[in-house]
Amino acid sequence: MDWMVQTRELSKTYPRADGSVEYAVNNLNLEIRQGEIFGLLGPNGAGKTTTIAMISGLLRPTSGDAYIGGHSITQQPLAAKRLIGYVPQEIALYPELSVRQNLRFFGQMYGLGGKEVDRRVDEVLALIDMTGRQKERVETCSGGMKRRINIGAGILHRPPLIYMDEPTVGIDPQSRRRILDTVKLLRDEHGATVLYTTHLMEEAQELSDRVGIMDHGEIIALGTQAELTQRVGEEDRLEFEIGAQGTTEAQMAQVQTRLQTAVAGITHMVYTPPQAENRGDQSPPGHLTVYTRHGYGALPKVIQTLSEAGVQIQAVHVLEPDLEAVFLALTGRALRE
Ligand SMILES: Nc1ncnc2c1ncn2[C@@H]1O[C@H](COP(=O)(O)OP(=O)(O)OP(=O)(O)O)[C@@H](O)[C@H]1O
Ligand SMILES: [Mg+2]
Structure with missing residues (x-):
């Protein structure tokens, strides 16, 4: 079995005002297969963003570790991070730059140069269906378009592993549809592995090959949708x-x-x-x-x-x-x- 992501006893704690500790993520052992869409489903505060931030190397775990393609995110962060495209929950774009300029900027940040960066930008614009609007300034784009550009920025370097943190929150149905289709395309045509977080059951159901249900920092159930629903026998x-x-x-x-x-x-x-x-x-x-x-x-x-x-x-x-x-x-x- 080829695991793209493995976490081992991964934890993040925060001190509470009363002196006790809160486990935002509690001894998580999660394994994500190469080429699957894995849906991390859980209510607000479940620990989804904290998990993704730790396995992206953006947040230091309190204890435990995560392995990306076999590389430890704490011991070999450069090798591990090279495999990851991260689409954050918060939009991180330059409002006064055009759509294309934003994407070029991220491409250069990933070390793409010259013709290569323009080729990738064209490819990503088509994928997020923004080719016709690439000259518009980002500040004039709708929320749904900004989310799509945000996704484009995260996948410009064609990473084999993509994290998307609630990419459809607060957007119109049409943009939402496009984003869900893009995620499937990334798996089916680019062979990417996708870790997708959401608190929307319908999205997890539609997209995910396997689902992990998270609550209070722990995975409380994991499997295909059929396996999960059978287990509780509802x-x-x-x-x-x-x-x-x-x-x-x-x-x-x-x-x-x-x-x-x-x-x-x-x-x-x-x-x-x-x-x-x-x-x-x-x-x-x-x-x-x-x-x-x-x-x-x-x-x-x-x-x-x-x-x-x-x-x-x-x-x-x-x-x-x-x-x-x-x-x-x-x-x-x-x-x-
Ligand atoms: N910097 C921090 N300091 C203290 N507590 C934090 C911090 N960051 C997160 N937490 C706590 O950790 C828990 C998990 O938060 P996290 O953001 O990972 O949840 P989430 O599943 O992404 O929720 P949402 O659906 O709202 O995005 C929450 O109880 C949150 O209050
Ligand atoms: Mg979150």
């Missing part, structure tokens, strides 16, 4: 939007009793009445969520029972177990704020 969820008329909470309680006896395999149900603050002409729907082992199998019987009880079904979604459910099962908390 049920499917049937989510119904229910018309408001004729569905008081008392009636819905009766409906749930009928469902429980009529349909095998339901573990529990949650009914949320229509939310009153919803204005407009149409009355808002209530929501009934049915948790069951075999969502699609149970669906016809659930619909039949609801219809017979006079419940007006406006929409239904069948949701399979996801990383959100895994996080909830492991921590008792929701991943989203």
Whole structure:
């Protein structure tokens, strides 16, 4: 097995005001394969940025070490850093310079010269879809464009390993789409290994070959999405939007009793009445969520029972177990704020 990144008992502590220590990262043993997109998923403050900063050589570990392509980041930092392209969480660009000038600057910083730097800049501009806007000053670019340029700056030297720290935070859906496609392209066409952090479950799910779920400085679960969801054995969820008329909470309680006896395999149900603050002409729907082992199998019987009880079904979604459910099962908390 070719490991691109290995951390060994990697830790970072900070002193607290009361004299105790906080483990921002706690004895982390993480292994990332060559050529994979590894998603590091965790809520705010989980330790994602601290991990990336340490394995980039930007932050000194309190203890432990990380190996990049076999080179220790603390003992052989130059050899290790040569393999890394780092796209930081904070945008680091020169606002008064043009898009192209910014990229050229970073290229020269990586030691690229002459024709080579211009060739790479052209390549990166195409990759981040900014060729047509390369002459614009960065300060006039949108947030989404700045993020894409930030990515371009981090990968100009074609590093085999790329770290991206929450690259889609606070941007428009179109730029977000482009960034996700760029990440896949870097893996599929450049053969790059990508370590990608996010607190968005959907992004980790879409992109990652493997996911590490991080919380309080530790990896609490690691594997492919299928492995992770299987491990906690969460049920499917049937989510119904229910018309408001004729569905008081008392009636819905009766409906749930009928469902429980009529349909095998339901573990529990949650009914949320229509939310009153919803204005407009149409009355808002209530929501009934049915948790069951075999969502699609149970669906016809659930619909039949609801219809017979006079419940007006406006929409239904069948949701399979996801990383959100895994996080909830492991921590008792929701991943989203
Ligand atoms: N310089 C510092 N001094 C003290 N505590 C710090 C410092 N940097 C980080 N921490 C703490 O370490 C923990 C991990 O922070 P980190 O920035 O790595 O989290 P994160 O997962 O990147 O979160 P986010 O999603 O908000 O970016 C947090 O509790 C944070 O408060
Ligand atoms: Mg962070």
